[in-house]
Amino acid sequence: MFSACFLALRLDTWATALLVGLASAALGLLVSLLLLRKRAALYRERARLVEELRESEERYRLLFQRTPIGIFYYDTNLVVTDCNQRFAEILRSSRERLIGLDMNNLRDQSPLPAIREALRGREGSYQGFYASTTGEGRIWASLRTAPLTDAEGRVVGGVGILEDVTERVRMQAELQEREFFLRRLTDNMLDLISQVDAQGRFVYLSPSNQKVLGYRPEDLLGTRAMDLVHPDDLAMVAEAYARAEERLVPDRVEFRARRADGSYLWVESLGNPLRDEEGRVTGAIFVTRDISERKKTQERLEKMNRCFLELGADA
Structure with missing residues (x-):
């Protein structure tokens, strides 16, 4: 009888151990499945963010290249790091000649104060005549600049927006001349x-x-x-x-x-x-x-x- 009781006890112990083992395995499997689902969700989220970033970069690229105003970037040494095609067209130059240009050596330095103002962390502006250094552009320019900063807020360069307002200035001059003539007449x-x-x-x-x-x-x-x-x-x-x-x-x-x-x-x-x-x-x-x-x-x-x-x- 004692042997039978002992055998039953051992069977209960084995059964308990087996159940504990199965439960542990099931729990481990469940945790693994949850981790896999979470990792898959993270992959999907990462893929979505990458796609959104790619689309955002594509939109920015199209805007940068097709905008009707000239845009250029420069570093803290006043070297042009990038520009769009419209910027080159306004100056009657090319992107190849403009990218890498050291603006400290501009032939016409009229806009330099506005360009340097961005490196001081402030917006700058210039309105007036400008003669291109790398091209044949001779224009009345409207220039606005702003600082570029890194994640810590340090100025790492500047961005400039250039408009050719030559036609506008010419029309304003003609209008003023006509107004003066009519005023003198009346x-x-x-x-x-x-x-x-x-x-x-x-x-x-x-x-x-x-x-x-x-x-x-x-x-x-x-x-x-x-x-x-x-x-x-x-x-x-x-x-x-x-x-x-x-x-x-x-x-x-x-x-x-x-x-x-x-x-x-x-x-x-x-x-x-x-x-x-x-x-x-x-x-x-x-x-x-x-x-x-x-x-x-x-x-x-x-x-x-x-x-x-x-x-x-x-x-």
Whole structure:
């Protein structure tokens, strides 16, 4: 009986050990499977990040190469480390000649202060004429620079953005020249030139207004043009302006205009409506002249005609 009990005990021990071994093996297998799944997930995540990085680099490369503005990079020694094709085109040079260029030796050093400013950790800018060192470019340049930093925030170089604004500068110069010509023309005209907005308020008056009516242009800006019309002539002037606005053609009218001293002066005004791109009236331009002498002559002629008629009737 003792032997049977001993045998049963040994069998229980073996069974327990077997179960423990199987449990340990199963646990090890489970842990291995979990680690494999986690490693597979990490691989997938890494592959996704690598693909996103590749796509991001591709987008940056396309942007870098196809942007309509010039971009260049340089190190702390002011040596160009990279540039896009547009940068080379603006300077009428090539990437091969520009990459590796020591900008300390630029023939035209006008933009150097802005370029060095980035290496001090600040943004820089330059607006002005520039003559290329490696090409035939002679342009009016708009340059902006910014620092490049590493993971610890240390400046390791700079990036520059270059635009060719030659055409813009030329157009601005032409516009200023035309404005100067027109200003000189209107400032020396004997006729009164004025412009009103859609509400009939003055937005421009030539200096001749002061010579004829006695008002400084700035005194009338923002006031209503109709405020200068003699009360007895208001209806006639309003009708003429409405007619021109309706027909969208210039119209002429004679009326008495109030001078700064309160007296009235006979003037003749030609109004031309202004329209926007959709055909809506946005105001008008008036050319007005003093016709006082003409009116006096007309009055003398009318008086003489009346006298002749009276003499003829008496005869």
